[in-house]
Amino acid sequence: MKHKISILFLLLFVNLHSQSMQDSISCVTYKMGLIPNETIDNKVRSIEEKKRFEERKAASELIECKLYFTKDKSISSMVEKLDVENPFVYKIMAIRAQGVYFKDITTKEKIEQTSFGGMLNIIHPYDEYKWEITNETKMISGYKCYKAICTYQEFSIKRNKMLTFNPEVWFAPELSFPFGPKGLDGVPGLVLEASFNSRTYFYASKIEFNIKGAPIKIEKPKNGRYITQEEYNRQL
Template sequence: MKGLVTALLLSVSMTVFSQTNFQGKAIYQSKTAIDPSFGGRQLSEERKKQILQRMKSMLEKTYVLNFTRSKSIYKEEEKLETPGASRGFRFGGFAGGGTVYKDFKVGKILESTEFFGKKFLISENKELPKWELGEETKQIGNYTCFKATMVKKATGFDWRNLRRRERDSKVKRDTSTVKKETENLEAPKETLVTAWYTPQVPISSGPGSYWGLPGLILEVNEGRTTILCSEIIMNPSEKIEIKEPVKGKKITREAYNKVVKEKMEEMRERFRNRRGGNREGRGFH
């Protein structure tokens, strides 16, 4: 029954969007929940609220996915900053504002991002993601969505899903332990990803690096992060032009993850030796 409904929706959608000028725009809101135990007993509730407020610009963002029948590009919405306003809290110069480009015809996926002031152009694995299609459905706006899940292996350093090691719960926390806690944080080795896609918009794309489903992905849940589509604009009056990103050092995803890991290890070592000599980082060359 599920397959029949999906086939019917896809058939209707392909008929509706069969015109050659098929294009559209999807607006997504991204939110990440912070572990309520962060900071332990060393931080007051008031101080935690202040930190969360400073992190708001990093945890809550708006993205735009422009798409045609064969290509899509996903990037953070550009906003004018209020004069005198803070640029938001950043974790030691981490990457921000990455752009993900997909060309479905040739199977090309590129991410243009910045890490510690250096630009990278990352090529992704072209293999079709191993989604498991479910029977559950739900309505998102005017669109009927189907559930799909997959287990994603952790790659690189993702601060959004950091968690405290189990053994750390047995350590007595005092003022000196607060600094050590950063060394006891780890990312899960695997994360369950849940996506909701609609065949009513027949393109195999979605937010970020997600794709490979028989319809546009309108919602993704990964760890503590949720990305939800708030608006879809089909065939806008202004023509959409999707250009492949070209700026940045060309690198594979595996090599980029290695760069991130090495930099994080360097930061951790500097932190450990802060009192001993405040050693400088090597930076990029």
């Protein structure tokens, strides 16, 4: 009888530990940087142009996004900062980092919440990026990362033309979580650096695992109207 009770306690401990690992929350903090434009950067700038460029660069370096994730879900958003040196330029640069991005690999859901045009929850295709994994590697935050690229297109009815983007990510296969910042995910590993438009990029500055008392719940957005990506694209 005593032996059976010990086994029951052992099974209970294993189940609780497994559930704890399943529900434990980790976090990646990303900072934003500007990608150099050789055509612009190599030209002779006026003093005023140089000043504006340095202001944008300084503002972008203040922008942070946090990606919280478990084994099955993730949510990422920008960290709001009020006390900044140049709030006007900061707000302009922050537009590129705004939005809430939720992903659930169990239910195959990807949702982007935006306040442009009212509070909207855009339902993205789960496999929206068709990544091509290259042989290029580099070390990021102590992890060996591989580069993945793709061509992404969406038709803008408002502009009456096809918009083309070239997203690029660097992911760490050692960290087997298919998540990334701003919905740039779907590769076999955690994304530690990413760019959507070849003008700005997000890079991991800090990685925390199994956070105790995480200040967030990873759940799909409740507020706002849900629309498909096609419906949203009609407004672009």
